[in-house]
Amino acid sequence: MYEREIETRSVEETKKYQYDQLKNMIQRIYDNVPFYRKKMDEHQITPDDLHSLEDIQKFPFTVKQDLRDNYPFDLLAVPMEEIVRIHASSGTTGKPTVVCYTQKDIDSWASMAARSLVCAGGSPEDVLQNAYGYGLFTGGLGIHNGAETLGTAVIPISGGNTNKQLMLMKDLQTSILTCTPSYALYLADAIQSREDLSLEDLNLKIGVFGGEPWTNEMRQEIENKLHIKAYDIYGLSEIYGPGVGIECECQEGLHIWEDHFIVEIVNPETLMPVPEGEEGELVITTFTKEGMPLLRYRTRDLTRIIPEKCSCGRTHKRIDRLKGRTDDMLIIRGVNVFPSQIESALLQIPEIACHYQIIVDRIRNLDTIEIKVELDSHLEIDDLDDLKIIEKKTDTIVHSVTGIHAKITLVEPHSLERTSGKSKRVLDLR
Numbered sequence: 001m002y003e004r005e006i007e008t009r010s011v012e013e014t015k016k017y018q019y020d021q022l023k024n025m026i027q028r029i030y031d032n033v034p035f036y037r038k039k040m041d042e043h044q045i046t047p048d049d050l051h052s053l054e055d056i057q058k059f060p061f062t063v064k065q066d067l068r069d070n071y072p073f074d075l076l077a078v079p080m081e082e083i084v085r086i087h088a089s090s091g092t093t094g095k096p097t098v099v100c101y102t103q104k105d106i107d108s109w110a111s112m113a114a115r116s117l118v119c120a121g122g123s124p125e126d127v128l129q130n131a132y133g134y135g136l137f138t139g140g141l142g143i144h145n146g147a148e149t150l151g152t153a154v155i156p157i158s159g160g161n162t163n164k165q166l167m168l169m170k171d172l173q174t175s176i177l178t179c180t181p182s183y184a185l186y187l188a189d190a191i192q193s194r195e196d197l198s199l200e201d202l203n204l205k206i207g208v209f210g211g212e213p214w215t216n217e218m219r220q221e222i223e224n225k226l227h228i229k230a231y232d233i234y235g236l237s238e239i240y241g242p243g244v245g246i247e248c249e250c251q252e253g254l255h256i257w258e259d260h261f262i263v264e265i266v267n268p269e270t271l272m273p274v275p276e277g278e279e280g281e282l283v284i285t286t287f288t289k290e291g292m293p294l295l296r297y298r299t300r301d302l303t304r305i306i307p308e309k310c311s312c313g314r315t316h317k318r319i320d321r322l323k324g325r326t327d328d329m330l331i332i333r334g335v336n337v338f339p340s341q342i343e344s345a346l347l348q349i350p351e352i353a354c355h356y357q358i359i360v361d362r363i364r365n366l367d368t369i370e371i372k373v374e375l376d377s378h379l380e381i382d383d384l385d386d387l388k389i390i391e392k393k394t395d396t397i398v399h400s401v402t403g404i405h406a407k408i409t410l411v412e413p414h415s416l417e418r419t420s421g422k423s424k425r426v427l428d429l430r
Contacts, residue, residue, distance in 0.1 A: 025295075097237070116233055204226055253321070267280050332404050342402065
């Protein structure tokens with residue numbers, strides 16, 4: 001689904017289109033979303049103050065806390081009866097961040113995801129094995145809809161179940177693998193450990209990986225181990241999901257689809273725009289989204305806009321691969337987790353104390369998370385079975401809040417290090 005007319009549009013045409021769409025979008029949210037009307041009124045600005053694309057800098061930012069504060073539907077710009085799908089990601093209190101889509105939003109997202117797959121070399125002749133998680137998170141369904149829009153056969157296997165992954169990869173002759181990069185490496189190692197399976201038995205050609213940070217060194221290792229070309233895809237649930245941007249065959253930055261988004265880079269401390277090519281925080285405006293459009297959304301992702309033209313011929317802006325985040329969010333196997341989420345879960349369990357440490361590591365190319373937590377000093381333990389019950393209970397509650405399972409290690413009271421200042425709650429060994 002190579003949309004040449006859109007993907008190679010001149011910069012001037014793109015800017016004019018963006019301005020027209022942006023003006024319409026700002027008027028819509030001012031008229032239909034009380035949160036935005038109040039925020040603009042507080043900044044003494046109205047939709048009539050937008051006279052050029054650069055004037056977007058006059059308008060207020062949106063942050064993730066705004067989505068939490070307006071949970072679940074207060075940011076809707078359309079009546080609820082026009083919403084056809086709801087996705088969500090976890091919030092720091094256990095409440096999810098809800099994102100709503102109209103049918104037009106779903107169609108636009110599928111089109112962007114399909115375009116992204118073509119950008120990575122996909123076609124209707126391919127068989128795509130989708131090992132992103134299906135459910136409230138956007139990864140699985142986002143890629144799935146894009147592949148079906150492209151006409152590519154989809155194996156909706158989701159994550160895990162490695163033996164079945166490999167069986168289907170061989171028997172169905174999968175040519176495109178989509179998953180987190182760490183799981184791709186895990187699959188590669190699993191293939192190498194099998195005596196009854198080799199790369200020669202497979203038809204893998206392309207990998208489209210995202211959902212967690214990964215380096216060029218990891219890309220090279222994946223490509224070497226799986227004999228594929230690995231592409232970085234970008235997306236976040238607040239915006240749409242996977243398919244907001246992707247690398248082309250040149251693999252020199254990710255094209256952001258500017259017929260749906262305006263991207264800015266700002267200094268995360270001053271919030272002022274930085275010169276083109278300089279690193280800062282990525283800010284995205286979703287000017288075509290109907291259900292829950294976002295104005296100047298601070299993604300917390302650190303990157304830069306690449307000013308040079310891409311030799312692939314596409315004219316949509318490129319961002320560099322993400323350098324990290326401006327906040328303390330952990331990404332574990334493609335799932336966003338905040339330490340405060342874990343703390344809120346632990347505080348629900350009377351048998352344990354509030355002293356804990358989170359240890360994140362990468363073992364056999366998969367993210368792992370261990371939570372060391374002290375037992376309550378007044379608790380009397382009769383046998384090991386009691387400890388196992390508490391561990392199981394703790395894991396269940398942590399999973400209900402964060403969406404991930406962790407290794408729970410119960411330790412003696414007062415055994416974790418204390419400091420007079422800030423406690424080092426998180427130890428990231430990756």
